[in-house]
Amino acid sequence: MVNSLGGYAMRVPSRAFSRLARTTRFIAASLSLGAVTEFLASSPAQAVEVESGTFSVVSEIGDPVGGGYPYAYTDGEGSADAMHAGWSDDGNRLTVIVLGANGDRWDVVMGAEYGKQLAPGTYTDAADTPTLGAPRLDVSGTFYGCESEGSFTIDRMVLGPRGYVEALDASFEQHCVGHEPGLTGQVHLTNPPPPAELALGVGLADSGTVGADGVPTVHGTVTCTEPVNVLVNGRIDQVVTKGSLATASYYTRVDCTPGTPAAWTATGTTNGGVPFERGNATVEFKAQAPDPVYGHTVVTDLGTSDVSLRRS
Template identity: 40%
Template structure:
């Protein structure tokens, strides 16, 4: 009896530890600070994610953007607003394809999109359980090793199959990969005319929102995007590939910090479950005597 409970406790610890490690690895891959970029989006009345409001963030306005992509198949952008807002936007190509300049329809919530395209806009404590949507990429330039040099896209998503939608656009422009980073020459996808294009949102400064629980007072309104999908590719900043710069980028990435907190919570839960199972085994062993 005692040996059987020990085995069950060990199995539970192994499973929870594996899940914890998976979250950590997924959350820390290839994060880099965006040199020049913007994200703007708005939603219909009744849309859960936007609450019917409009938002606009840009590096020129003091907002922090970080982007990550392991192979170009998935691009994830995290935004930490000057006023404390935080959002995460993810695009995923079907299967192992590399994201290219075209329209992806019938998208579902990433990472539960299977072999089809994936999409997810979430933040401020709100996210879709299930979503449908589409996105159009007008520019995608990647270097090897997950370096994102340029990425421009528009998107539209519907939570829980509802009619209300959130719509927006993302613009990212980074310098060419540093020669000593091992990133090599970027591979550029050729843009082409999209067959369908989601309606772009007309963004207004999110600091002007009233009555919304997520609208945080700020000493300045967040600036509207400085450029759209057809803007200049390269910004004035630089991105280095040193260990220090990567560490700083990870610390500034709100999504990574949140995943680390989740990891710590799971580790604590593993300990509690193990202690509980061992305690139950001891009680049963004593009673069996």
């Protein structure tokens, strides 16, 4: 890593906005695409830390964003710098976030024209808030971003599922509107092939219990392809002797480890005041857990099965 803004005093240009000067080392797994702030709106659904990458910027004297300094960062084994990358759900734009060990932060958003997929190539007449039919480029530094225009070239881009970026080689040039001096930069990153998404399975035993208080208990197992904490929930219905409908909802959590089914047991919370009895009941069940890599919630299909309740 080379250089930071240090003690350099710079004026905020017209229509420039303040950026966070420091962030934590780790970016939250989920960056909402629908948030109202411009920063979150330009961020990918999931920004994953890069295994190996470099990011460099050369700022000309008079450029408000970089202050006329060169910058260089490396993410990899033994490096204290960090790079994160992700692409939007619609495939329109890609975001790279750089966190320097000294507290520097850079955000780069490269996007195709509205409604189009981002692909390798050169994009000219780009802007931070582009008009319809123009591509997007938004480069902001530790303290500043600006109303800007520029161009970028993507030489190589390999994308995986859920915003995962396997490889990227790109360069960019940006000028704040009203300022001839600008900045140029390059980003190169490499990740392993994308990990498989989390898969869950859930099963329900064909027998359960009902207590003297008329409260039912059901049980089953869950399976997973990654270590996760799984939420199991559902509904229990039973037509009792007098023709009334007994209903209950239930939920429980269980830690799951790949390769070994994890047992779960849940006691229902009755609704409506009708107690359960011995006999058959209809049980709905499903399981869900957050994917530890991609951040989205994986939910199994809703299952329905008959369960024989016996007195506990």
